[in-house]
Amino acid sequence: MIELKNVSFTYPNGPRAVDNVSLSIGEGEFVALIGHSGAGKTTLAKLIVGLLKPETGWVKVSGLDTKTTPVSKIAEHVGYVFQNPDLMIFSATIYDEVAFALRNRGYREDEVKKRVVQALKEVDLGHKPLDTPPYMLSFGEKHRLAIASVLATEPDLLILDEPTTGLDYARCLKLMEICERLVRKGRSVLIITHDFGLIAEYAGRVLVMKKGRIIRDGATREVLRDVEFLEKEGFMPLQSTLLARKLGLRALTPRELASAILERNP
Amino acid sequence: MNYIFEGFKFKKKNTLIHSLDPRAKFAYLIMSFVSALLFTEPIPLVIIFLTSLPLVIIAKALKEWSRSMKSLSFFVTFIFILNLLSVTENRLNYAFSMVFRFLALTSAFSVFFLTTTPDDFMSALEKMGLPKEYTLMFTMSMRFVPTLARDLRIIVDAQKSRGLELEKGSLIKKVKNYVPILIPLIIYEIRRSIMIAEALEARAFGALKRTTSYTELKMGIKDYIFIFIVVFFFGMLIFLKIFGFLPEWMMIKLPEII
Numbered sequence: 001m002i003e004l005k006n007v008s009f010t011y012p013n014g015p016r017a018v019d020n021v022s023l024s025i026g027e028g029e030f031v032a033l034i035g036h037s038g039a040g041k042t043t044l045a046k047l048i049v050g051l052l053k054p055e056t057g058w059v060k061v062s063g064l065d066t067k068t069t070p071v072s073k074i075a076e077h078v079g080y081v082f083q084n085p086d087l088m089i090f091s092a093t094i095y096d097e098v099a100f101a102l103r104n105r106g107y108r109e110d111e112v113k114k115r116v117v118q119a120l121k122e123v124d125l126g127h128k129p130l131d132t133p134p135y136m137l138s139f140g141e142k143h144r145l146a147i148a149s150v151l152a153t154e155p156d157l158l159i160l161d162e163p164t165t166g167l168d169y170a171r172c173l174k175l176m177e178i179c180e181r182l183v184r185k186g187r188s189v190l191i192i193t194h195d196f197g198l199i200a201e202y203a204g205r206v207l208v209m210k211k212g213r214i215i216r217d218g219a220t221r222e223v224l225r226d227v228e229f230l231e232k233e234g235f236m237p238l239q240s241t242l243l244a245r246k247l248g249l250r251a252l253t254p255r256e257l258a259s260a261i262l263e264r265n266p
Numbered sequence: 267m268n269y270i271f272e273g274f275k276f277k278k279k280n281t282l283i284h285s286l287d288p289r290a291k292f293a294y295l296i297m298s299f300v301s302a303l304l305f306t307e308p309i310p311l312v313i314i315f316l317t318s319l320p321l322v323i324i325a326k327a328l329k330e331w332s333r334s335m336k337s338l339s340f341f342v343t344f345i346f347i348l349n350l351l352s353v354t355e356n357r358l359n360y361a362f363s364m365v366f367r368f369l370a371l372t373s374a375f376s377v378f379f380l381t382t383t384p385d386d387f388m389s390a391l392e393k394m395g396l397p398k399e400y401t402l403m404f405t406m407s408m409r410f411v412p413t414l415a416r417d418l419r420i421i422v423d424a425q426k427s428r429g430l431e432l433e434k435g436s437l438i439k440k441v442k443n444y445v446p447i448l449i450p451l452i453i454y455e456i457r458r459s460i461m462i463a464e465a466l467e468a469r470a471f472g473a474l475k476r477t478t479s480y481t482e483l484k485m486g487i488k489d490y491i492f493i494f495i496v497v498f499f500f501g502m503l504i505f506l507k508i509f510g511f512l513p514e515w516m517m518i519k520l521p522e523i524i
Binding site: 046049051070071072075076078079080082084086087088089090100101104105135149150153 | 417420421423424425426427428429430431445446447449450453454457
């Protein structure tokens with residue numbers, strides 16, 4: 001569904017942000033993209049949405065080449081939730097905010113209303129009156145509103161750029177459940193995050209970026225259990241994984257560790 | 267459009283213009299500002315505009331300056347057409363003059379901001395007796411330019427990724443297309459300024475009337491020479507204009523159009 005071949009990108013007067021990246025993301029995949037600040041994660045996401053055009057190589061989204069297809073067309077397949085919801089929200093009501101992308105696609109108003117109500121429900125904003133001004137919402141609520149405005153379009157691929165910033169644990173879990181639901185429907189999710197706990201629980205595949213390159217692409221369990229690799233690259237492995245190793249157990253998450261301990265000492 | 271700000275952003279370079287005291291450059295800014303507002307004839311306005319050119323060349327900032335000037339073509343066209351339509355006599359002459367008045371003003375500001383750090387500018391204003399609150403306001407607004415440009419870029423990207431097509435539709439539609447860009451930008455920047463104000467107050471800004479400064483500005487011989495040249499040149503222009511001694515060739519008017 002999403003394919004990148006030998007993609008490179010350099011900002012004017014800047015370093016090479018993405019360097020010869022090739023990868024593909026299929027239907028129903030839940031992929032986590034990790035890397036230190038400045039590794040090129042957001043640039044890669046922008047290349048997928050078509051906001052940036054590759055310098056070399058190509059990016060194809062549902063068969064459309066991003067170099068020759070307008071962003072508005074790519075946006076019909078890829079939904080991108082930015083880090084800061086304040087930079088997305090502009091409408092006078094939460095209804096209009098969520099309806100924006102739908103109206104841009106030319107949906108009829110009855111269909112727009114159905115999707116808006118559904119999307120707001122999914123992010124736990126269903127109880128709010130539809131004419132609530134977005135600027136009256138808290139940061140977490142605005143974040144969920146921004147996610148709803150993208151969810152409403154039911155994109156083939158949902159990209160979430162550090163979505164857990166400013167969200168409490170319960171909301172993070174809720175967000176991950178929404179992503180899981182999308183994945184079950186055959187859609188894909190690419191999440192840019194530093195939260196290894198959430199990745200371990202939900203993502204099926206992990207991409208590790210460093211200096212614009214993908215230095216590791218593998219199953220979540222395999223990558224996150226490779227403590228030597230993570231430490232060498234300056235990441236902090238999950239405490240539960242480290243403890244499990246010390247105890248000679250094979251576990252990734254705290255839940256798994258607890259089960260493993262109980263199994264050994266019933 | 268993105269290049270507009272480039273000509274107003276300080277770039278560190280080791281040149282004579284960069285090393286001048288900000289007050290000397292401020293003298294140039296004020297004198298060319300006053301002259302540009304005083305004259306209505308096209309030739310003197312072109313001359314005032316061209317005075318910035320040698321300064322830009324010496325400051326090795328021709329690329330940034332010319333990019334910025336080119337990016338102003340939308341405003342230049344707008345000013346030209348608006349003035350052409352708004353007056354009844356000497357329309358071409360008037361429209362041409364207004365364009366060069368605009369270019370002379372922006373170019374003088376460009377020279378100043380390309381070669382003066384916000385900190386030096388602040389120190390200069392303080393030396394000139396302005397209260398700290400006002401000098402800080404000035405310099406903060408200068409520092410805001412690149413931040414504003416970055417935020418604008420992010421907002422445009424965010425709305426484009428939701429299917430917004432800025433260049434689509436009739437003229438009215440095109441203007442409307444900018445609503446999703448301008449509203450978040452304005453609200454976000456107001457919020458940001460409130461946050462900055464709170465952060466300043468939390469660090470005891472305003473507790474003392476006089477504060478110490480890391481750098482101390484001192485006028486040197488080259489600054490006085492620069493001020494002398496500037497005051498002499500623009501002073502002459504202003505004198506000729508006020509007392510009606512402008513030579514014939516400076517008062518040539520462009521032909522009238524129907």
